[in-house]
Amino acid sequence: MAGEPWFWRDDSIAAQAVSTALAPLAFVYAGASAVRRQLATPWRAPAPVICVGNASVGGVGKTPFALMLGQMLIDAGYAPQFLSRGYGRRTKETMRVNPDTHHAVDVGDEPLLLAGLAPTWVSRTKRRGAEAMVASGADIIIMDDGFQNPTIEKDFSILLIDDRQRRSNGMIFPAGPMRERLEDAQKRADAIVEVTTKPGVETAEAAVNFTAWLEAAPATEGRRVLAFCGIANPRRFFDMLEAHDFELADTVAFPDHYQFTKKNIDSLAARARKLNAELMTTEKDWVRISRDQRDAVKTLPVRMRASDPEGLTSSVLAAVEKHRGN
Numbered sequence: 001m002a003g004e005p006w007f008w009r010d011d012s013i014a015a016q017a018v019s020t021a022l023a024p025l026a027f028v029y030a031g032a033s034a035v036r037r038q039l040a041t042p043w044r045a046p047a048p049v050i051c052v053g054n055a056s057v058g059g060v061g062k063t064p065f066a067l068m069l070g071q072m073l074i075d076a077g078y079a080p081q082f083l084s085r086g087y088g089r090r091t092k093e094t095m096r097v098n099p100d101t102h103h104a105v106d107v108g109d110e111p112l113l114l115a116g117l118a119p120t121w122v123s124r125t126k127r128r129g130a131e132a133m134v135a136s137g138a139d140i141i142i143m144d145d146g147f148q149n150p151t152i153e154k155d156f157s158i159l160l161i162d163d164r165q166r167r168s169n170g171m172i173f174p175a176g177p178m179r180e181r182l183e184d185a186q187k188r189a190d191a192i193v194e195v196t197t198k199p200g201v202e203t204a205e206a207a208v209n210f211t212a213w214l215e216a217a218p219a220t221e222g223r224r225v226l227a228f229c230g231i232a233n234p235r236r237f238f239d240m241l242e243a244h245d246f247e248l249a250d251t252v253a254f255p256d257h258y259q260f261t262k263k264n265i266d267s268l269a270a271r272a273r274k275l276n277a278e279l280m281t282t283e284k285d286w287v288r289i290s291r292d293q294r295d296a297v298k299t300l301p302v303r304m305r306a307s308d309p310e311g312l313t314s315s316v317l318a319a320v321e322k323h324r325g326n
Contacts, residue, residue, distance in 0.1 A: 004058060004232070008177045009168050022175035030172045033148060033180060040150035045130040048140050048323040050080075050316055051154040053147025055185035056168070056177045058232035058256065060160045061195045063110040063284070064214055064304040066144045069158075070118050072313045073140055078320075081138035082114040083129045085145065086122030088257045094123035094132055104288040105259060110144060112287040126152040140320060147188075148179055156319035159189035160212075162196075164233065191315055197239070199305065209315075210307050214240065217301035222246040225280040225298070226272040230258030230288070237282055241300060249277035258288070265293045 007015035052069065054060045066082060073080045086108035097107045097115040104112060107122050114120040119136060123129025126149055130141055147157060161182065169176045179185075186192060186207055194208045199215065214236075222245030229237045234253035241248060252268065254260075265279075272279045280298045281289075289297060306312050 004177065005174075007169070008171075009164070011169075015169070019169055019171050019175040023171070026172035026175040029174070030180065037150040042150060042153040043127050043130075044153045045127075045141060046134045047130070047138055048155040048320040049130065049143060049152060050140060050319070051143040051146050051157045052160065053143075053145055053157065054160045054165075055147070055180055055182050056165050057173055057179060058177060060162050060165070060232075061212070061214060061304060062144055062160060063113055064302065065158070065160060065193070065195075065212060066114065066142055067117055068212075068304040068306065069312070069316065070114070070142055072309060073142075073316070074118065076313060076317065078140050079137060080118055080140040080142050081133045081136070082111070082118060082120040083126065083133060083141055083143045083146075084108060084111045084114065084120065084122050085124060086111050087145075088259075089122060091122075092124060094121065094125065094128045096121050096132070096136070103291075109257060109284050109287050113284060114144060147185065155323045156190045156316050157188060158191045158193060159185055160193050160195055161208075162194065190319065191312070193306070197236075198243075210312055212304055212306045214302045214304055216240065216244050217303060224249050224275075224277045226250045226252070226268065226275055226277045227280050228252040228254065228268055229282050229285050230254035230256060230260070231282060231284060232256045237300070240302070241280070244300075246280070247277075249275040258285075260285070260289050262290060262293065265289060265296065269296050 007018040052062050052066045054062060070080050089108045090105050097111045097120040099112050099115045111120045111122050121129045121133050126146060130152060133141055172178050191209045192207050193210045193212050196211050196213045199213050224247040226249050227238055227241055238251050269279055278298055279296060280300060283299045286294060286297060286299045
């Protein structure tokens with residue numbers, strides 16, 4: 001099933017030719033973004049704004065990282081709230097997410113996960129969302145994505161990078177996967193986090209301040225599964241299952257943010273039964289399954305971990321206190 005364009009990470013002559021042909025469109029995309037940043041007058045929110053973002057198209061772990069950061073701030077005695085655009089949602093208004101009544105088509109899949117930890121708002125306009133959050137009692141706003149959005153002033157910007165970005169052709173969308181040049185993004189970041197595949201992985205990148213990784217929740221027991229997902233990097237999910245002793249009877253990858261139908265799940269369940277396997281997906285995919293079918297699908301609970309959580313928390317809180325002192 002559909003994924004990212006093949007030529008983004010292929011070094012063949014054919015791939016280079018396709019990327020070169022798309023270079024004029026990439027130039028227009030980059031130019032429009034630059035003009036938008038130059039013309040924008042960032043609005044300063046009453047509450048500190050912490051942004052978690054990346055420089056490329058697709059997932060690099062922003063939502064798990066935002067959840068980890070939110071929990072750190074809650075543990076430190078703060079009341080953070082999350083702000084998201086709500087990618088893929090059908091609604092347009094600014095609203096608070098209710099995980100008990102909203103579906104992914106209403107608010108997006110990531111906001112439903114974020115709302116399990118702290119109040120979460122979706123808004124197409126960052127200022128409207130921030131104003132609603134402050135009115136509801138947020139003392140820190142955590143933006144899940146929005147690194148390239150120039151309309152709101154960030155007190156602390158965290159840039160996530162991973163090895164997939166370095167293995168790409170490095171070109172701007174649509175010629176490549178980058179929203180902007182990595183070098184330009186790094187200049188605007190207050191902290192750069194390398195998302196690695198496993199704990200303890202060091203990086204030689206001098207600009208990196210922290211490393212982070214996803215790990216399965218404690219007491220996760222491996223078993224035979226048919227694994228499926230609709231995320232930007234499905235291989236990461238499949239590899240994690242194998243790393244935790246799951247036997248992959250089969251794997252199925254859907255497009256990122258795919259809205260699963262009843263027919264999809266029924267077909268996958270029938271296939272799993274033939275393979276004598278359980279049906280398993282990610283927590284992010286699970287919220288895009290209709291409620292009456294979720295009992296048939298297991299999830300792999302994961303969480304993000306950072307190499308220096310105390311240092312990360314201290315850096316963010318220093319920005320929070322600086323905002324309050326101004």
